[in-house]
Amino acid sequence: MSDLVLYSHPFSSYCQKAIVAFYEKDLPFTPRMLEDEGAMAELKALWPFGQFPVLQDDDRSFAETSIIIERLDQVSPAVPMIPIDPDKALEVRFMDRVFDNQIQANQQRIIYNALRPETDRDPIADAEARAKLETAYAWLDGVMAGRTWATGETFSLADCGAAPGLLYAHWTHAIPARFEHLWAYRRRLLARPSYARALDEARPYRGYFPLGAPDED
Template sequence: MTDLILYSHPFSSYCQKAIVAFYEKDLPFTQRMLEDEGAMAELKAVWPFGQFPILKEGERRFAEASIIIERLDQISPATPMIPTDPDLALEARFMDRVFDNHVQANQQRIIYNALRPEGQRDPLIDQEARAKLETAFAWLNDLMAERTWAAGEVFTLADCGAAPGLLYAHWTHAIPKDLVHLWAYRRRLLARPSYARALDEARPYRNYFPLGAPDEP
């Protein structure tokens, strides 16, 4: 098999999403740490947007965490992150979009706004993003009342993204304590060996979190 090289950083939520899939599949890979200027230059040479992770497989390059995970399913289909059942596959892809577009995207809007110089921060961006996170949390709480994992009873692509997504979302805008089903799901994600490993690798970089990382996971 061609060597798999992942351009990534352990603290990035989208990199963790891809790394969880590698660990679920027990699939070996080499991580090119993007703290290395040479690695970032290599990444930008094939993906000028400069976003990560990027998977290098021989002469092929794959961008976007969800696409990388789909490629990993093609390489190692024995542990599918996208179910083979068409209906479950559609649900997994849908829930993946929910966590990317309604959890991670709004969490990151708050972070990017906080990183602006103080006089350039937009309080409306912050208010809108926090309101949307509240909506997402409540919707997910109702959904997870009857599910073990995001798409049902099997760990999928959606859970790979939900684990870091909910971790950083809670750090940014606390999940209300009365959303007991969402909290139970978050605990299951934190206990999943693949994510526990990825999270442990990210711990040395917790001081990178712009709002200040809490002591608890």
């Protein structure tokens, strides 16, 4: 097996998503910490947009976290993050898109807005992102009423993204207590050994969270 190199930062939600898949598979990799200027230069040589994580696998590189995890399934298929059955795989990919586009994207819109100088902040964009999170929370609470994991009883690609997505989303715009099924799912995600490990590795960087990280998680 080739040496898998992951350009990442432990506090990044999308990096955590990829790292959870590595831990689920018990798949070794070499981390390249992006606080190192040299590592960031290497990443931009592979992916000029500068977004992370990026996976380097010998002479090939892979960007975009869901694609990275699909690559890990090719490298280590024994513990698949995407089912072989095409209908089940479609459901996993759909829920993965929900967590990326409806949870993580809107959470990050709020954070990016908060990082701007106060005079440049956009209250309309902030309100829109919060409203979309409220819609997502309500929808997910209904979906999770009869499920253990995002698509049923098997942990998958979708759960890899849901774990950091729901962690940071609640920190940013609190999940209402009435969404009991979503809260129960979030607790299961935080207790999953693969994510608990990734979360512990991120703890030294909690001061980076611009809205203030709560003690509860």
